[in-house]
Amino acid sequence: MIYLDNAATTNPKPKSVIDAVTHSLEAYSANPGRAGHDLSINVSEEIYTTRALAADFFGCEEAEDVIFTPSCTYAINFALKGILKRGDHVLTSSVEHNAVIRPLEALRKQGVMYDIVEVAGKAPEDIVKGFRSKIRYNTKAIVCMHASNVFGIVLPITEIGQLCKERGLRFIVDSAQTAGKLPIHMKNMNIDFLCIASHKGLYAPMGTGILIARKSLGTIIEGGTGTNSRLFVQPEELPERMESGTVNVPGIFGIKAGVEFVKEISTIFIYDHEIQLVQTLYDGLKQINGVILYTDRPEKECNAAVLSFNINGFSSEDISEMLNENGVATRAGLHCSPLAHKAFGTETTGTVRLSPSVFTTVKDIQRTLEYIDFFVKKH
Amino acid sequence: MSKQLIHVGSITSAIKSRDILRSKGIKSFIERTPKISERVGCGYSIYVVNYNTLTAESILREAGIKILGKSEGRDR
Numbered sequence: 001m002i003y004l005d006n007a008a009t010t011n012p013k014p015k016s017v018i019d020a021v022t023h024s025l026e027a028y029s030a031n032p033g034r035a036g037h038d039l040s041i042n043v044s045e046e047i048y049t050t051r052a053l054a055a056d057f058f059g060c061e062e063a064e065d066v067i068f069t070p071s072c073t074y075a076i077n078f079a080l081k082g083i084l085k086r087g088d089h090v091l092t093s094s095v096e097h098n099a100v101i102r103p104l105e106a107l108r109k110q111g112v113m114y115d116i117v118e119v120a121g122k123a124p125e126d127i128v129k130g131f132r133s134k135i136r137y138n139t140k141a142i143v144c145m146h147a148s149n150v151f152g153i154v155l156p157i158t159e160i161g162q163l164c165k166e167r168g169l170r171f172i173v174d175s176a177q178t179a180g181k182l183p184i185h186m187k188n189m190n191i192d193f194l195c196i197a198s199h200k201g202l203y204a205p206m207g208t209g210i211l212i213a214r215k216s217l218g219t220i221i222e223g224g225t226g227t228n229s230r231l232f233v234q235p236e237e238l239p240e241r242m243e244s245g246t247v248n249v250p251g252i253f254g255i256k257a258g259v260e261f262v263k264e265i266s267t268i269f270i271y272d273h274e275i276q277l278v279q280t281l282y283d284g285l286k287q288i289n290g291v292i293l294y295t296d297r298p299e300k301e302c303n304a305a306v307l308s309f310n311i312n313g314f315s316s317e318d319i320s321e322m323l324n325e326n327g328v329a330t331r332a333g334l335h336c337s338p339l340a341h342k343a344f345g346t347e348t349t350g351t352v353r354l355s356p357s358v359f360t361t362v363k364d365i366q367r368t369l370e371y372i373d374f375f376v377k378k379h
Numbered sequence: 380m381s382k383q384l385i386h387v388g389s390i391t392s393a394i395k396s397r398d399i400l401r402s403k404g405i406k407s408f409i410e411r412t413p414k415i416s417e418r419v420g421c422g423y424s425i426y427v428v429n430y431n432t433l434t435a436e437s438i439l440r441e442a443g444i445k446i447l448g449k450s451e452g453r454d455r
Contacts (some may be wrong), residue, residue, distance in 0.1 A: 032390065033389065033390035033391070033423075035411065036410060036411025036423075041390075041409055044390045044391075044394060045394060048390075048391060048394040048395070051391070063391070063395065064391050064392070064395060225389065226389070226390065226421075227388060227389045227390070227419075227420070227421060227422040227423060228388060228389075228419045228420055228422065229419075229420035229421050230415075230416065230417075230418065230419055230420030230421075231419055231420065235388060235389065237388045237389055237391070237392060237445065238391075239391060240388075240389045240390075240391060
């Protein structure tokens with residue numbers, strides 16, 4: 001199989017990640033932060049080490065700011081619902097995933113207002129201007145993705161972070177498509193809440209996510225944290241405040257191995273490799289009659305390694321199914337991002353999305369292009 | 380024999396405290412707080428080995444660790 005659906009989750013997972021998950025179940029099957037026996041403490045130590053590793057990797061100073069979640073979507077919900085209250089206003093971009101838009105819509109019904117800033121086809125400075133122009137007296141935060149999960153465009157988060165700092169706004173970044181691929185430094189980029197899909201660019205198991213919170217936030221889930229158990233109120237201290245219930249120990253072991261894997265290879269190498277592959281895809285697709293592309297040629301710093309296309313006269317689902325029949329895994333449709341498709345004029349057709357990983361080869365890309373070319377010529 | 384335990388808010392605080400003290404050359408261990416606190420309930424503590432507990436406590440407070448209290452523990 002040629003797997004080009006890495007924007008959904010990476011495949012394959014590194015052997016070190018699979019081994020770490022297995023090892024956790026074999027040797028670390030105890031509940032961390034709940035008991036005093038050696039095994040429980042040992043599991044807690046491993047989890048703390050993972051927090052420290054992730055904090056360091058993403059430019060956050062404190063290990064306890066790293067909160068493990070079931071997904072990036074949960075992380076975004078925790079951040080948005082943890083800081084916004086009735087009367088607050090928030091800004092977001094025109095290419096957001098439903099992971100941002102749906103919580104905002106739910107919050108709107110509770111009296112939180114939001115505005116969408118157009119970013120498609122705009123230069124970075126115009127995007128920042130767009131955000132600046134829509135800040136109101138009651139704007140509390142800006143929430144946006146680092147890169148589009150459909151079209152790969154990268155938003156100028158360093159500059160948006162600077163704007164947030166200047167105006168005293170909270171800055172929430174959805175890094176689902178960039179964590180582990182593009183450099184992210186929370187402190188330098190003024191990111192208050194970083195939402196991470198660790199099962200994507202960090203090669204961890206599915207069902208894992210991370211929220212790194214450099215500011216305090218309210219809870220939407222309360223329950224047992226292993227300590228302060230006589231109190232009926234949720235503890236204030238991170239990360240336990242945000243991690244009620246038993247954490248996903250095998251998943252966290254997988255995150256640790258995944259971050260170590262990415263660190264060893266380096267994000268610079270991974271990004272270079274992946275962007276070269278999508279450039280090859282882009283150049284090849286451009287040569288095929290009837291193929292529609294929606295962005296300029298992907299370039300470093302402007303794009304993540306995600307590419308969308310269509311073929312005149314065929315639905316995106318038909319193209320994806322043809323590729324599936326040839327052993328190529330892609331994703332068609334709206335990619336849970338109707339807003340992004342609307343911004344690019346593909347809300348009725350959807351697109352076929354191609355997304356490589358560090359394991360994808362040039363040969364994989366060439367074969368995919370051959371299948372698409374053959375399909376077009378045959379019809 | 381008894382020993383002095385410094386109570387902290389969570390296992391994460393306990394590990395962080397142990398690491399802070401270690402970075403200052405102070406050896407310590409993490410333990411479950413032996414007596415359930417009447418105020419907050421169960422928790423974790425730091426047992427400082429061969430070092431002044433008051434100084435260790437002061438180092439931890441300075442590093443932002445929330446100290447919940449102290450107690451005597453039974454030496455193992």
